[in-house]
Amino acid sequence: MKPMSEKKEEVVSEALKAEESLRSRWYIMDLDGKLWDLDEFDFQGHDKLRKFSGYEYAKDRTVDRTPPHVNLMRSLELVDYEPASDPGNFRYYPKGRMVKALLEEYVTSMVHKYGGMEVETPLMYSMEHPTLKSYLNRFPARQYTVESDDTPYFLRFAACFGQFLMSHDATISYRNLPMRIYEMTRYSFRREQRGELTGLRRLRAFTMPDVHAFCKNLVQARSEYMRRFKLSQDVLAGIGLEKEDYELALRMVEDFYNENKEFIKGLVQKHGKPVLVEMWKERFAYFILKWDMNFVDALDKASALATDQIDVENGERYDIKYMDEDGTQKHPYILHCSPSGAIERDIYAILEREAMRMKADNGYKPQLPLWLAPTQVRIIPVSHEYVGFADMVRGKFSKVRVDIDNRDETVGKKIRDAEKEWIPYIVVVGEREAGKEKLPVRVRGVKDSQNMSVAEMQEKIHAETEDKPYRPVPVPVYLQERPKFVG
Numbered sequence: 001m002k003p004m005s006e007k008k009e010e011v012v013s014e015a016l017k018a019e020e021s022l023r024s025r026w027y028i029m030d031l032d033g034k035l036w037d038l039d040e041f042d043f044q045g046h047d048k049l050r051k052f053s054g055y056e057y058a059k060d061r062t063v064d065r066t067p068p069h070v071n072l073m074r075s076l077e078l079v080d081y082e083p084a085s086d087p088g089n090f091r092y093y094p095k096g097r098m099v100k101a102l103l104e105e106y107v108t109s110m111v112h113k114y115g116g117m118e119v120e121t122p123l124m125y126s127m128e129h130p131t132l133k134s135y136l137n138r139f140p141a142r143q144y145t146v147e148s149d150d151t152p153y154f155l156r157f158a159a160c161f162g163q164f165l166m167s168h169d170a171t172i173s174y175r176n177l178p179m180r181i182y183e184m185t186r187y188s189f190r191r192e193q194r195g196e197l198t199g200l201r202r203l204r205a206f207t208m209p210d211v212h213a214f215c216k217n218l219v220q221a222r223s224e225y226m227r228r229f230k231l232s233q234d235v236l237a238g239i240g241l242e243k244e245d246y247e248l249a250l251r252m253v254e255d256f257y258n259e260n261k262e263f264i265k266g267l268v269q270k271h272g273k274p275v276l277v278e279m280w281k282e283r284f285a286y287f288i289l290k291w292d293m294n295f296v297d298a299l300d301k302a303s304a305l306a307t308d309q310i311d312v313e314n315g316e317r318y319d320i321k322y323m324d325e326d327g328t329q330k331h332p333y334i335l336h337c338s339p340s341g342a343i344e345r346d347i348y349a350i351l352e353r354e355a356m357r358m359k360a361d362n363g364y365k366p367q368l369p370l371w372l373a374p375t376q377v378r379i380i381p382v383s384h385e386y387v388g389f390a391d392m393v394r395g396k397f398s399k400v401r402v403d404i405d406n407r408d409e410t411v412g413k414k415i416r417d418a419e420k421e422w423i424p425y426i427v428v429v430g431e432r433e434a435g436k437e438k439l440p441v442r443v444r445g446v447k448d449s450q451n452m453s454v455a456e457m458q459e460k461i462h463a464e465t466e467d468k469p470y471r472p473v474p475v476p477v478y479l480q481e482r483p484k485f486v487g
Helices: 014-020 047-058 068-075 094-114 130-136 160-168 218-239 254-259 261-271 343-360 384-395 411-420 454-465
Strands: 025-029 035-037 079-081 090-092 124-126 145-148 151-155 179-189 205-215 246-253 275-280 287-296 302-311 333-338 377-381 402-404 425-429 439-443 450-452
Touching (some): 025 261, 047 302, 068 343, 090 094, 094 179, 094 218, 205 218, 205 343, 246 261, 287 343, 302 343, 377 411, 384 402
Parallel strands (some): 246 275, 377 425
Antiparallel strands (some): 145 151, 205 333
16 A cells, blocks of 8 residues: 555545635624624633634634643653654653553543443545545545555544444434444544644544434434533543633534524533634535534644534435334434544643643642553652662552652652652652651642651542543653653
């Protein structure tokens, strides 16, 4: 298989062309459901919404500065650029791979609880398949294309293709609806433009949890849509991103809005603060309604995290049918949801938020959510004489990521290095601590040391991480044995 020549004309969907030339009307909707023109709304107390609205209205996705999360992702040895690959493709170091894997496991567990049936589908599809060719023109994204035996293929930019083809072949009854199908795509590919590519904000290869729901009619679709809205809020909160960290956009066709005003108002009220509304006179893609939860970063750029759409075309396009109560076959409505958005963007959002908090408060101690911290407890022996005692302390922990700084460095340097790594709990052990149950513990973000036993530390950590997946320390437990990935 060989890449198609760069000289060949780029395949650009009709939907993307339509989106780029689209004339949207922009509003702010308040909690009472009232629409305000952007220049009439009072943004006092809603600074992020003001920035997000300006970003969306300007439609300028280019980046002229390096966002703070890039330096943080490298200094924490999480993620880095891969110069041997296409821009927008990254390498993940052991700590970053663990963080990413935990996020993937958590989102998947939440979708399983919601009722998503997990599947796996191909990475590439034929551009000559008649149904897929039609869909490509309705999706606003640029594709990677490859050629094999003179047949052109495209790399998927979502899990839609495989899930729709699978559903086309299934026997579905109205009793099976809503039917929920899920895949964590590793990877989805979109050929985003070069000027838009910076760090983890906008990628060409990304990990996307994609859960579709096939619904009987619009009434069922609206009910399911509201349920998935709550699912997405819960998923983001579990990741560590609360409502104050993101802004909501509702994008819809005017006719749908006029016929569903109370439903739209209900979404705004579930969000709990005013939202940006983009309205179109005519539908340019396959959906009539789309919401997205957007993070606004340190450069005032916005990136969509969770999203969902009501699709009114693809049930028919893919000839997906269900047998209704009256014995007739009908096409379902399809909902397209990513309850977290791209996993890489979640990491970006957490790092950017911490960077902004540091800028706003010189004394602020940045940190990853405890369940994502590569090391949760760092034990620092004052000398090699106490490494054995540090080992004994570490052995008392269960399902807590504990490592030991056994390097030939001063205690002060070891503590400073642990601070640079954002270690949540630091325990220094020496002659005074040997044999004692309570140990002095530096808790990140807390001014004074606390005396805690291993059992108390473990209980505190487990209480904060009890509903999250766990993995062991992703690098050697002893710091002396670790390679340095970033110079």
